[in-house]
Amino acid sequence: MKKIHLVILLLVFLVQPTIGQELTGSWKAELEVMGQKIPLLFHFEKEDGQWTGKMDSPSQGAMGIPMSKVLFDGLMLAFEIGGGVISYEGLFVEAKIQGTFKQSGLSLPLDLLKVDDNARENAVQRPQEPQAPFEYEIIETHFVNSLGNRLYGTITKPQGAGPFPAVILVTGSGPQNRNSEIFGHAPFWVMADYLTSHGIVVFRYDERGVGESEGNFSQATTSDFAKDAKAAFAHLTSFDYVDKSNAGMIGHSEGGLIAWVMAANTENTDLKFVLALAGPVVPIPDLMKKQTEDVSRSVGNPKALVEQQVKINSRFYQMVEESKNLEEAKSQVKALVNEVVGTYDMSAELKQEQINNLIPALERSLNPWFYHFIRTNPEALIEQIQIPVFAAFGGKDVQVNAAQNGNRLVQLFQGKDDLLTLKVYPNLNHLFQSAQTGAVAEYAEIEETFNEEVLKDIAKFILELN
Known part of the structure; x- marks a missing residue:
């Protein structure tokens, strides 16, 4: 041996x-x-x-x-x-x-x-992805967040001394890099290229623990990501080529929620406006219940299954909301699943299979981010906003329903209507792509990364504020 x-x-x-x-x-x-x-x-x-x-x-x-x-x-x-x-x-x-x-x-x-080194099986074309040469400056930079982590990113700046209007880009949920890469698309790279080509400075960065950035992504909450965004904005506005009288942020999905956080707390910042793209407006449990229904229908599930999914998720969100802490919520999952599945009209064998699948799935979802997210009420933040807002929704979005959130946003801005610019694009999905149904499965199949009409409206809103 x-x-x-x-x-x-x-x-x-x-x-x-x-x-x-x-x-x-x-x-x-x-x-x-x-x-x-x-x-x-x-x-x-x-x-x-x-x-x-x-x-x-x-x-x-x-x-x-x-x-x-x-x-x-x-x-x-x-x-x-x-x-x-x-x-x-x-x-x-x-x-x-x-x-x-x-x-x-x-x-x-x-x-x-x-x-083979060049193998990219089943690769798809992305015609909007920017190609060199670029008629603007590309600057690699970093900032330090409240925990002392270095977060790295890229500034795209128009040629010349400025000062220019400027924005930071804040991504949606899940670990994402500065380009917000998802399903083979790089929407923030496309957005930065378009806006900077039209005279706007753009700063996009890797989230904590992603790409080049330091830190722990898995233990962070929306509140933590908002602190990172605030530090990113302070870093951007420290440059002389940035017009501090016309500096703001653009957030997509959860990034739109972060836009509400920042817009509601503008003290000691130069934040002059925010753009929320598919940003949650209604309380998160209500948003998620509608999302469960819309996503389930979009994949062709029968009505009975849609209702089952909405029922279990609704009870789950309620339990998380009412729990005293994360550990208490975890301890209640098993009893909740057994109670709800017990009401399903199916055989005992199928019920047990459902229970065996649901319990570990729901327990795994109960991390610090999800616990904080479900207990968030965007309405309370939006009511405090006193700066200009551009909000956009896709009419075929199955993740953040346009009617549910757009209608509520209008109500919340009553008495300060002049601050709100609201756009609903009937044929666009959650990623602002032209879509057939809006189903998540279409995201990768669509060649368009980010609809140009939306990009034009974003640039117009920012440039006309000056």
């Missing part, structure tokens, strides 16, 4: 110097989840002695998802996405990497196989 151990150690020692070079490039894998195989691609590079990586999930339309951490010692590979929301640990065995993929409490075997 000692001789065998010695041989293994020698082999490890001998292969380490050569394997380190072989990680660079693209690797493919198939993740098997509940009988379904999900193809994945991983891309690794080494720059200035540091490993970086991205993941593609072509079947889900998610391309270029940045890794927040990559560790490789020549034999063992470990990486994280979203500050640990997804993680992987593997070991080189001959020509492949054998390891374990972890996400949301699931732990699954996953082997990586090397492919």
Whole structure:
């Protein structure tokens, strides 16, 4: 046995110097989840002695998802996405990497196989993605948030000394980089290119724990992300080329909620306006109940199933709202699921299957971010706003319903109507793409990244404030 151990150690020692070079490039894998195989691609590079990586999930339309951490010692590979929301640990065995993929409490075997460096299976075209040469300056920069983390981003600035109108861009929920990359689209890159080409300075940045930015994404709440946005805005307005009399922010989805947070608390800031794109207006439990219904219908679920999903989610949100803390909420999940599923009109066997699936799913969702998010009431923030607001909704949005939120926003701005510019685009979805149904499954299939009519309206609103 000692001789065998010695041989293994020698082999490890001998292969380490050569394997380190072989990680660079693209690797493919198939993740098997509940009988379904999900193809994945991983891309690794080494720059200035540091490993970086991205993941593609072509079947889900998610391309270029940045890794927040990559560790490789020549034999063992470990990486994280979203500050640990997804993680992987593997070991080189001959020509492949054998390891374990972890996400949301699931732990699954996953082997990586090397492919051609240029392989981008099932890649889709994104005609709006900006192409060089650019007629504006691109400036890499960073700021420090309230925890001392450095958050890195990119400023696009028109040529000349300025001062110019300026905005920061704040992404929606989930770990996102400065381009807000999702389903193979880079909407914030498209938006920054358009606005800066029309005379507006734009600062977009990687969220904490994502891309180049430091920090822990998985433990942060909307309130924490709002603090980061405030620090980003202060950083942007510190430059002489920024017109502090015409500086604001644009937020999408959860970023729109952050727009309300910042607009309601403008003391000691130069914030002059906000733009909320598909931003929540009604109390979050009401928003989420409508979202459950709209999303379920968009995928063709029968009425009975839609009603079941709305019922369990509604009770779940109510329980979270009424709980004293996160731990109490977690302790009540099992009893809640058993009670609600017990009322379903189905066999005992199907009920048990539902219970077995729902309990771990709801328990996994109860993280600090979700607990804080569900207990948020945007209406209380919007009532305090005293600066100009541009709000936009897509008529086919199944995540933030245009009628529910747009109508309530009009009511909240009664008596200060002159501050509100409200736009509803009938044929656009949650990402402001021209859509057939608005279903989430369409996001990746649509070539348009961000509708140009909306971009024109955004630029017009900002430039006319000056």
